[in-house]
Amino acid sequence: MATNQEEVKLLGVVGSPFVCRVHIALKFKGVEYKFLEENLGNKSELLLKYNPVHKKVPVLVHGEKPLAESLVIVEYIDETWNNNPILPSDPYQRALARFWAKFIDDKVVGAAWKSVFSVDEKEREKNVQEALEGLKFLEDEIKGKKKFFGGEEIGLVDIGGVFIAFWIPIIQEIAGLQLFTSEKFPNLYKWSQELMNHSVVKEVLPPREPLFAFFKARYENLTASA
Known part of the structure; x- marks a missing residue:
């Protein structure tokens, strides 16, 4: 062990x-x-x-x-490591956290990615709708909560959602999409700003500019060959 x-x-x-x-x-x-x-x-x-x-x-x-x-x-x-718990101690709350973290992977990550990096236009549109639906569920889930899905401190769902807070704004800007905005999802957007300003998250997020340039080149190659 x-x-x-x-x-x-x-x-x-x-x-x-x-x-x-x-x-x-x-x-x-x-x-x-x-x-x-x-x-x-x-x-x-x-x-x-x-x-x-x-x-x-x-x-x-x-x-x-x-x-x-x-x-x-x-x-x-x-x-x-027992300090700074990431999952709640209550079994029901733990199960819920696992559910929402998996929901982000199943319903948002893939769909948001394909809404930008899919060659087929119909496929892109379908994925935009799927990503919007997923974000709407998360918007309803975070509504009325404290700072984070985990409460006053980050937890499993917040860590799972770093893709939404940091990566979606980059890829949607490249593709000229209005996927995740403060107008469409005010509560989720506020959460995303709190998450990116968290001292630990701030420390480990990759530099935005090189990442933006990398995805932009990838997107341009894709659209040029389409």
Whole structure:
């Protein structure tokens, strides 16, 4: 069994929202770790060894025991280091947090991504609608809450939602979309500003300009070949 004193390594890439989730959880808990930057065009032996199933990042390695999938990793971090809880102690509230974190991945992340980076126009429109529906549910869920989905402090849903707060504004600006705005989703937008101003989140968010340039080039290549 890995003890929480054993070495912690995180394999990832700087611009990934999924890797960012793990950075946030580790920093929030005050865990010391080594970040190993991967090149996904030329995957390291280490990545292939530790995540032979998906060959994707992030991968957390704790005491030589690897774990993949960002939300699974965040829960593991929460259970391994007891300070600054990420999940509520109440079983029902814990289950709800898991539900909404998974909802973000199932209903918002993929749809928002494809609404920009899909070649087919009909496919793009379908995904815009799906992303808007997902954001509407989250808008209703955050309404009347404290600062975050987790209350006064960030929790699993907030960490899962970093894609909405930071990545969606970048990709929608590139594509000229009005997907996530303060007019459409005032409560969710206010939450996103609180999240990005949280000291831990601020520390680990990737620099916006290089990320914007990277996605813009990708978008232009896509539209040029369409």
